[in-house]
Amino acid sequence: MHSTLRASPILIGFFFLLFLVAERTFLEFELRQQTYRYNAGEIPLLLALVYLPPSWVIIIRLVAAAAYLTNVAPVKAIYNVAVRAASTAVAALVLEGFMTLPVGIVRMDHPLLWVQMIVAAESNMLVNLIAIAAIMTAVQGWMGNGKFLQSVWQSSAVCLVNSILGLVALLALRTSSWAVVCLGVLALLVGGGYRGYRRSLQQHRSLTELYDFTQAAAQAREAGNLADVLLVRARKLLSAEYATLWLPGSRRHPEVMLTARIEDKGLSDRPVTPNLLRSKAIAGDQTVVVGPRVGDPALRAQLAEHGKKDAIVVPLRSGTAVIGTLEVVNRVGEMSSFESHQVRLLETLAAHVAVAVENSRLVDRLRFDAYHDSLTGLPNRRRMTAMLEEAVKVSAPDVVAVLLFDVDGMRDVNESMGHQAGDKLLAEVSQRLRDLAPPAALVARVGGDKFAVTLRAESAAEAVELAGKLRAALQEPMRLGTLNLDVDTAVGLALHPEHGSEPEVLLRRADLAVHAAKQTNSHIQQFHLALESGSTRRIGLAGDLRRALDAGELEVYFQPKVALSDRRLVGVECLSRWEHPVHGSVSPQDFIAVAEHTGQLGRLTEVVLREGLRRCREWADEGRPLSVAVNLSPRTLVDPDFPSQVGELLAEYGVPAERLTLEITEDGMVAGPDRPMPTLHRLHDLGVRLSVDDFGTGYSSLSYLRRLPVHEVKVDRMFVQGMATDPGDLAIVRAVVDLSRHFGLSVVAEGVESELTLALLEEMGCDIGQGFFFSRALPYERLETWFAAQTVTEEVGVGGSVRRLRAVP
Numbered sequence: 171m172h173s174t175l176r177a178s179p180i181l182i183g184f185f186f187l188l189f190l191v192a193e194r195t196f197l198e199f200e201l202r203q204q205t206y207r208y209n210a211g212e213i214p215l216l217l218a219l220v221y222l223p224p225s226w227v228i229i230i231r232l233v234a235a236a237a238y239l240t241n242v243a244p245v246k247a248i249y250n251v252a253v254r255a256a257s258t259a260v261a262a263l264v265l266e267g268f269m270t271l272p273v274g275i276v277r278m279d280h281p282l283l284w285v286q287m288i289v290a291a292e293s294n295m296l297v298n299l300i301a302i303a304a305i306m307t308a309v310q311g312w313m314g315n316g317k318f319l320q321s322v323w324q325s326s327a328v329c330l331v332n333s334i335l336g337l338v339a340l341l342a343l344r345t346s347s348w349a350v351v352c353l354g355v356l357a358l359l360v361g362g363g364y365r366g367y368r369r370s371l372q373q374h375r376s377l378t379e380l381y382d383f384t385q386a387a388a389q390a391r392e393a394g395n396l397a398d399v400l401l402v403r404a405r406k407l408l409s410a411e412y413a414t415l416w417l418p419g420s421r422r423h424p425e426v427m428l429t430a431r432i433e434d435k436g437l438s439d440r441p442v443t444p445n446l447l448r449s450k451a452i453a454g455d456q457t458v459v460v461g462p463r464v465g466d467p468a469l470r471a472q473l474a475e476h477g478k479k480d481a482i483v484v485p486l487r488s489g490t491a492v493i494g495t496l497e498v499v500n501r502v503g504e505m506s507s508f509e510s511h512q513v514r515l516l517e518t519l520a521a522h523v524a525v526a527v528e529n530s531r532l533v534d535r536l537r538f539d540a541y542h543d544s545l546t547g548l549p550n551r552r553r554m555t556a557m558l559e560e561a562v563k564v565s566a567p568d569v570v571a572v573l574l575f576d577v578d579g580m581r582d583v584n585e586s587m588g589h590q591a592g593d594k595l596l597a598e599v600s601q602r603l604r605d606l607a608p609p610a611a612l613v614a615r616v617g618g619d620k621f622a623v624t625l626r627a628e629s630a631a632e633a634v635e636l637a638g639k640l641r642a643a644l645q646e647p648m649r650l651g652t653l654n655l656d657v658d659t660a661v662g663l664a665l666h667p668e669h670g671s672e673p674e675v676l677l678r679r680a681d682l683a684v685h686a687a688k689q690t691n692s693h694i695q696q697f698h699l700a701l702e703s704g705s706t707r708r709i710g711l712a713g714d715l716r717r718a719l720d721a722g723e724l725e726v727y728f729q730p731k732v733a734l735s736d737r738r739l740v741g742v743e744c745l746s747r748w749e750h751p752v753h754g755s756v757s758p759q760d761f762i763a764v765a766e767h768t769g770q771l772g773r774l775t776e777v778v779l780r781e782g783l784r785r786c787r788e789w790a791d792e793g794r795p796l797s798v799a800v801n802l803s804p805r806t807l808v809d810p811d812f813p814s815q816v817g818e819l820l821a822e823y824g825v826p827a828e829r830l831t832l833e834i835t836e837d838g839m840v841a842g843p844d845r846p847m848p849t850l851h852r853l854h855d856l857g858v859r860l861s862v863d864d865f866g867t868g869y870s871s872l873s874y875l876r877r878l879p880v881h882e883v884k885v886d887r888m889f890v891q892g893m894a895t896d897p898g899d900l901a902i903v904r905a906v907v908d909l910s911r912h913f914g915l916s917v918v919a920e921g922v923e924s925e926l927t928l929a930l931l932e933e934m935g936c937d938i939g940q941g942f943f944f945s946r947a948l949p950y951e952r953l954e955t956w957f958a959a960q961t962v963t964e965e966v967g968v969g970g971s972v973r974r975l976r977a978v979p
Contacts, residue, residue, distance in 0.1 A: 181221060182230060188214035189234035212291040212332035213339065215261060219290065220340060224262035231258050249305070257297035265290040288333040295329040296322070398437060400526065401430035404498065404519055408482075408512055411500035412442045415523070417486075417493060422538070423531060426494070432502065443481055443497045444472040451483040452492050457517055458483040461507045480507050482516050486524040493527065496520040543615040545593055546600035551677070554614040554622055558673035561624065562666050570666035571633035573623040573640070574680035575603070575659045576688075580619040583655070591650050598648050599657065606643050608636070616677065620684070630665055630696060637661045637694050660687040663696040671754040699763040712768040714750060715761055719773050724748050726781040727947035730956070731799070731918065731940045734932045737975045739961055741797030741831070743940065744782040745947050746774065766805050775806055776815070783823040783830065785950065790825070794963070799831040801863065807834065807846035813853050820856075827857030833884060835863045854879035861918065865906060876913060883910045887921025887941070894926045907934050944975070 192211040218227040235254040239247040265286060303318060342349035397415055405413035411432045419425035428437045447469055451458040460469045461480035473481055478499050486494040498516060501508050541553035549557070561570045577599055584592040596619065603613045603621055611625035623640065627633040641661050647654040662683025664676045679697040687695035718724055728742040748756045765771040782798035789796050806812055820827055832853060834846075854860060861882035885906050892899035903919070910917045919931050922941030931939060945956055961975055 216336035261294040410498035484520040549614040833863040890921040
């Protein structure tokens with residue numbers, strides 16, 4: 171099909187230039203917010219197949235491809251040259267062999283020739299596409315049938331356009347050889363127009379990308395992932411394999427070296443750019459560009475040693491100071507290198523990055539200053555409060571301890587040696603606390619001469635022990651100039667949840683404990699509610715308790731009591747609970763103490779008695795009679811009207827007196843024995859059962875039980891919980907049980923939490939057990955569920971029934 175013209179050097183050189191230009195030229199167009207790349211490689215191929223023998227066409231195209239691929243790795247270059255040879259050979263075969271025209275038909279205006287040339291061009295495209303798909307499948311896996319067919323369709327459309335343009339050029343050249351001038355002028359006009367379009371497109375893209383970049387930077391600063399967003403976007407905008415942000419370490423900020431790589435989902439801290447490039451950019455305060463044909467030869471050698479082909483390093487400026495660098499390495503594409511407009515784009519991005527970094531650091535500094543003490547560098551009261559808010563939200567068996575240290579004698583140091591010496595003393599105290607506190611503890615300066623240590627501890631005893639160790643360390647002499655100062659501190663402790671759930675409440679109560687610690691020999695004091703009797707918080711809690719009682723917000727929980735001999739459910743203990751709308755769950759010790767000191771104890775006791783007797787009546791009506799036990803404060807025993815009130819409530823609810831047990835602590839019964847005795851006797855005469863609560867923790871002897879009109883002894887949980895492991899506790903419980911049985915008293919063991927404890931109590935003859943092994947205290951609705959799940963009704967005698975536990979053998 172080729173012409174009979176000889177393959178002259180001029181013609182060979184002409185087509186070599188055409189192939190070389192086609193290899194290097196890719197046009198980009200945007201259509202419906204999508205970018206399409208166009209290459210006119212089929213046009214010179216069709217022209218060459220017409221004017222030259224196929225062998226010369228293959229040779230010329232191979233030489234042009236090899237010249238274009240000189241900077242590519244040898245293996246890749248050989249592969250691409252081989253693909254060009256194969257695709258050209260296939261096109262030549264299609265044009266010469268598979269679709270040979272009838273003899274005598276050689277005119278360029280014949281439609282069969284046009285079809286033959288289009289099929290040859292499409293064959294060339296298909297071979298190239300299959301080769302690309304094969305290598306991508308070997309490296310990344312099969313792209314999928316749908317994506318492959320889409321690529322075939324798009325490439326076929328482009329190839330068809332190229333074939334038509336090639337046919338038009340051939341027809342023009344067949345008409346007159348001067349048509350080459352017209353075609354050349356047309357190519358120049360198209361090239362100039364495309365250049366203007368490309369410049370406009372780049373400007374539009376740059377403005378859009380910069381806008382998106384600044385928006386993303388602002389959002390990332392709020393979200394805290396500034397480096398991730400900046401680097402990933404910079405790498406995509408520059409079409410680079412790597413993008414690196416380097417910020418040298420400063421007094422407050424550590425060194426930052428983060429790199430985004432095209433195939434990695436996250437950032438790495440491995441440097442990519444040679445240090446020589448970075449050092450030159452910083453030293454000269456100017457952009458450093460290195461590529462195959464750009465930049466200092468020494469820098470190109472350094473880049474080549476690191477296996478990279480090109481890089482741009484732009485210094486980040488804050489005013490006149492260089493605060494780091496923004497770097498991109500390896501333009502994506504075999505023959506692509508960074509261009510001048512991309513250097514300008516990266517410089518513009520670097521200006522935005524510098525502003526974003528400085529703003530982020532400014533925010534960090536402001537946040538640090540807002541939450542840290544300027545003298546010692548420790549967290550301040552605000553940071554301590556925020557930490558406590560997070561700590562108290564965690565549900566855990568341990569406690570959150572607040573240890574507050576008050577440095578004594580600071581006023582004397584400031585007055586005698588000056589405030590500078592006082593500042594040094596405070597700095598030394600802060601350093602010792604920081605060095606000696608456990609790693610998980612937070613040390614803060616919460617006042618002028620007050621420091622707080624917050625941590626989780628297994629128990630209050632562990633917190634007290636730590637307070638003693640830290641206080642002893644602070645007592646070691648401190649060197650100030652030529653003087654050795656002996657410093658003493660008072661320590662106050664507050665614990666969550668025992669002493670409150672609000673951070674400010676815990677700190678205030680620790681402060682109250684500090685003031686009390688100054689009056690003790692040990693100078694260490696754990697908070698207790700008596701320390702807060704005159705405080706503003708107590709007044710506020712008293713008002714809240716009054717409103718809670720008026721609104722019926724206090725709830726009564728019930729904890730089952732079980733006869734150990736036959737696992738029969740015999741009663742429940744009524745326990746008051748208060749969920750404060752602000753302070754959360756208020757411990758019974760707290761609001762009972764408030765009620766005692768504000769005259770609301772009578773109302774609180776009446777609320778619990780009424781709820782207990784009401785439920786006792788309901789259970790009796792349902793055929794499951796159970797006794798109820800209510801705790802009394804020692805203050806109630808000095809109220810002469812209390813026995814009459816109990817009698818009225820029993821009559822109101824129709825509950826037999828023997829089904830009500832009133833529990834009074836041992837200290838409440840024996841402290842001032844003449845005052846509670848009349849009330850105890852009147853209650854005894856009423857038929858109400860009386861119980862000595864927390865027996866063993868007071869100071870009375872067991873023989874004192876003979877003088878008290880009581881029916882029951884309740885062994886304190888401290889001894890019951892330890893009896894399985896501590897022989898001393900076991901001996902105490904055994905002695906209490908034996909002596910109580912000798913006096914005709916029943917024994918209740920509270921704090922039963924294991925099978926072994928239950929077996930020991932049963933073996934020694936204890937009557938009733940109560941504790942988490944059976945059930946914890948439950949609200950009424952959950953207690954009813956527990957009744958249904960954990961007990962079973964057994965008929966006893968005629969018309970009678972009892973409930974026994976099904977969970978415990």
